[in-house]
Amino acid sequence: MNVLLDLAISTLTQGLIYALLSYGVYITYKILDFPDLTVDGSFPLGAAVTAVLLTRGADPYLTLLVAIAIGALAGLVTGLIHVRLHVRDLLAGIITMTALFSINLQIAGSNMTVERAASTIFTAGPVMALLGALPLIYRKLIVSLLIALLGKLVLDVYLKTKNGLLLRAVGDNSVLVTSLAKDKGLVKITGLVIANALVALSGAIVCHEQRAFSSTMGTGQVVFGLATVIIGTTLFRSMGFVKGTTAVLVGSILYKGCIQIAISIGLPANLLKLVTAVLFLGILVFGHARKGGVKAHA
Amino acid sequence: MKKTSLFAKIVLLVFMVTLVSAAAAGCSQTPVIGISQFGEHASLDNCRLGFLQGLKDAGLTEGQDFTIDYQNAGFDGAIATQIAQTFSAKNVALMCAIATPSATACYAAAEDKDIPVVFSAITDPVEAKLDSGNITGTSDKLPVDAQLELIRKLQPEADTIGILYTTSEPNSVSAIAEYEAKAGQYGFAIEAIGVTAQSEVTLAADSLIAKQVDCFSNLTDNTVVGVLPSILEKTNEAGIPVYGSEVEQVKIGCVAAAGIDYYQLGRQTGAIAARILKGEAKASEIPYEVISEYGIYVNSEAIAEMNLTVPADVAARMTEAKDA
Numbered sequence: 001m002n003v004l005l006d007l008a009i010s011t012l013t014q015g016l017i018y019a020l021l022s023y024g025v026y027i028t029y030k031i032l033d034f035p036d037l038t039v040d041g042s043f044p045l046g047a048a049v050t051a052v053l054l055t056r057g058a059d060p061y062l063t064l065l066v067a068i069a070i071g072a073l074a075g076l077v078t079g080l081i082h083v084r085l086h087v088r089d090l091l092a093g094i095i096t097m098t099a100l101f102s103i104n105l106q107i108a109g110s111n112m113t114v115e116r117a118a119s120t121i122f123t124a125g126p127v128m129a130l131l132g133a134l135p136l137i138y139r140k141l142i143v144s145l146l147i148a149l150l151g152k153l154v155l156d157v158y159l160k161t162k163n164g165l166l167l168r169a170v171g172d173n174s175v176l177v178t179s180l181a182k183d184k185g186l187v188k189i190t191g192l193v194i195a196n197a198l199v200a201l202s203g204a205i206v207c208h209e210q211r212a213f214s215s216t217m218g219t220g221q222v223v224f225g226l227a228t229v230i231i232g233t234t235l236f237r238s239m240g241f242v243k244g245t246t247a248v249l250v251g252s253i254l255y256k257g258c259i260q261i262a263i264s265i266g267l268p269a270n271l272l273k274l275v276t277a278v279l280f281l282g283i284l285v286f287g288h289a290r291k292g293g294v295k296a297h298a
Numbered sequence: 299m300k301k302t303s304l305f306a307k308i309v310l311l312v313f314m315v316t317l318v319s320a321a322a323a324g325c326s327q328t329p330v331i332g333i334s335q336f337g338e339h340a341s342l343d344n345c346r347l348g349f350l351q352g353l354k355d356a357g358l359t360e361g362q363d364f365t366i367d368y369q370n371a372g373f374d375g376a377i378a379t380q381i382a383q384t385f386s387a388k389n390v391a392l393m394c395a396i397a398t399p400s401a402t403a404c405y406a407a408a409e410d411k412d413i414p415v416v417f418s419a420i421t422d423p424v425e426a427k428l429d430s431g432n433i434t435g436t437s438d439k440l441p442v443d444a445q446l447e448l449i450r451k452l453q454p455e456a457d458t459i460g461i462l463y464t465t466s467e468p469n470s471v472s473a474i475a476e477y478e479a480k481a482g483q484y485g486f487a488i489e490a491i492g493v494t495a496q497s498e499v500t501l502a503a504d505s506l507i508a509k510q511v512d513c514f515s516n517l518t519d520n521t522v523v524g525v526l527p528s529i530l531e532k533t534n535e536a537g538i539p540v541y542g543s544e545v546e547q548v549k550i551g552c553v554a555a556a557g558i559d560y561y562q563l564g565r566q567t568g569a570i571a572a573r574i575l576k577g578e579a580k581a582s583e584i585p586y587e588v589i590s591e592y593g594i595y596v597n598s599e600a601i602a603e604m605n606l607t608v609p610a611d612v613a614a615r616m617t618e619a620k621d622a
Contacts (some may be wrong), residue, residue: 006387010407014380101494110468113402113428118408136410139384210379211427212402215466215494217375224376259377263369263384270338270372 009141011260015253016144017209018153018224020202022232022248024195025225030233030244031159032191033171037093037222041100042074042196044218046203051213055114060124064147064204071200072193074100079189097218104215111214120208140209147205151198152245158194167191199225227276228252229269231283310313329364329391329575334381334404336397337373339520340546343561345396345418345567352568356576364391364575375399382407392416394570398426405433414581415573418567419560421469421518423586434574434584436567438518440543441592442476444556445515446484449541449593452606453513458487460511460538462502462529464521465492473517496521503529507536513594514540516547516555526550529560539604545595548619553604554596559622563589595619 021043028036046067050220053063074096082092121127122139131139138274158164170187177184199221207213232251236242255276262275334348335342346368350360358364367390371378382403385393393408393415395401401417405428406414417435420426428435449459461477463470474490481488489511491502499522506514514533516523523543530551533540542552545559566587573579594616602609608616 006389007384010383010387011380014376014383091530105466105494110466110471111398113425113427116405116431161505208401210375212399212406212407213398214375220374256380257381260384263377265367266367268370270370272372272374272377279559 005258006137007264009137011256012253013028013137013141013144013209015256016141016148016249017205018202018228018256019148019249019252020198020205021221021225022228022252023151023155023245024198024202025222026229026244026248027155027167027191027195027198029226030229031168031171032188034077034089034188034191035093036192037090037196038074038078038096038100038192038196039093039106039199039225040218040220040223041097042071042199042217042218043203043221044104044208044213045073045074045100045107046200047207047213047217049200050204050207051108051112051114054118054120054207054211055112057118060119060121060208061126063208064121064201066199067204069196071203072197075192075194075196076189076202082192083185083189086113099274100218101215104213104218108213108215112212114207114211116211118211120211121205122208144205144209147201148249151201152243152249155194155198158242163190201262223253227280228255231255231280234283234286304489314529318352318430324497330363330367330388330570331352331364331392331394331575332381332385332388332390332404333366333368334378334385334392334400334546335368335370336378336400338370341518341544342396342419344546345564347369348561348564348566349394349396349418349568349571350564351561352565352570353365353572353575355565356572358572358575369401369404375403378403384494386411386534389413392574394567394571395419398535401428401433401435402426405431408432414566416574416581418563422472425468425472430588432582434570435586436559436563436570437561437586437588438563439588440473440476440518441556441558443472444494444592444594445454445541445543446477446480446486448556448612449486449513450484450513451609451612453539453600456486456512458509458511460506460509460514461488461490461517462499462506462514462522463490463492463517463519465494467519470515470517470519477515489512493521495607496525499525500528504530507532507538510539513538516543516552518543523547526552532605537604539600539606542595543618545593545622546594548597548600549622551600552597553600553617554594556592556618558589558592558595563590593617593622595622 027135028034029182049066049070078092078096081087082089122143170184174184228251229248233246236247258279263271335346357613369381378400386407387455395404395417397419404415412432415433421439423429423437463474478488489509491584493499493502533581539553542548542555542558596616596621
């Protein structure tokens, strides 16, 4: 049964690491009602800075903070293009994403690998002091679980603050925000900043886990994020007490679980995406049938 | 209530399917070789087939001495990661990783289990940091000297060689550096143009043609080679010969190549894997190998079309690509 346990642990770890990206997409797509394509660029951006910093011998935990900051900057750019230059939301994201493709390569030089001797967040001092006796896959699970839960808690608390409530208001009824004499553009920018900080953090952790950055690793991440948000929120729609962040966390784990199953039963890779699409459709249709209507967002 | 039951059903389904597949994996007594191939691609497929042949050559029989668990990531890095982790969870006897992204994923997944990883089709294992630990394999480094010599023999008057490459591919970047360092010895200058996406390749080809290069030479750059037919269309019109980097490219219209045969590369990889499976050596004790053999492949139709003459010494050792 070791096989099963190991499979479950590594799949769960993947789900938890990518959940941070899902939180980001949840903020922009579900709360702000902003289809943010910056994600395909800010995800590898986090990995690129991390790969460079790790190679230069930087403190692994510090790289996470740098990734958050630089991801936030990417979100800020999309926000400014949209709000100040009045470019449509979808296009603003596409512009930043396209620019980031070059910037990521500029940062890393080319696709790069981090040597095994460099310590990562899973192998550095503090983690080894506490969990050194455990095999690496358990350490990876525990560290990613802590980060995913910490991210979720911070986000939950933030969404309850006045600022967080404004974020929700902009997505639901932006006229109300203006009538409260608040600048809805500023609120949108704030949302994009937080979202892309989370996405870049996710990319950074993937880089720690894989010890590699590739310029194309961002391709399809928006779609992944949207899928997990919709799977999660559809599953928990009638359970009002389940927070949105919890729902997308579960969505991310389920998504990675489905890929894992497809691999385990030996489906050809060319069919993997088809299986995901079918699952996706199934959940949507099922949710639709029960509620008698698919929400505008889903 | 209904909602909980749906969720419970999904979780249960996930659990059961994984259980069944894991149990099936646990049952097999023979050592399992997990092959992780990054994507479907003629060279990579040849590499895998060669690998299986290499194991057979070493006296190992599939089903008796080993079983194969073949997975293909469809050029998706996140899926390559999950494939590698599946191999690690199933505790395969050996992982065979074809192409760099699969190799880095397998190497990371095998980190604390000490499962040997044997890679193939990686140009620069040192650059990819895959040269230490319980890992070994074969490199598909291009025989640049042989290629330059071949071009000189077929085009004695040529001055500049045009090369297209992808800037994000470390393999291509290091190959360009080698071309630039060695071109002078053969009296050539290199005109290289980097691209970031496949859609830019034909534009870059146009500008190389406009710069009046005497010929094109290809690397094993997936982005560029993927649209080779449309490059050839342009160069044929302009009357510029294109030299390939392996036999498959010559088959589709390049004039010639001093290139590696991926099937042979795979066989060499299979031979290494067999030594590890038989317990003759550990992966950590075997240095990675660079393919020693390269072939000279030609496409006579393309050569005639470009009015090139093949000198006798080349003709003596060349192979017609479509027969290879």
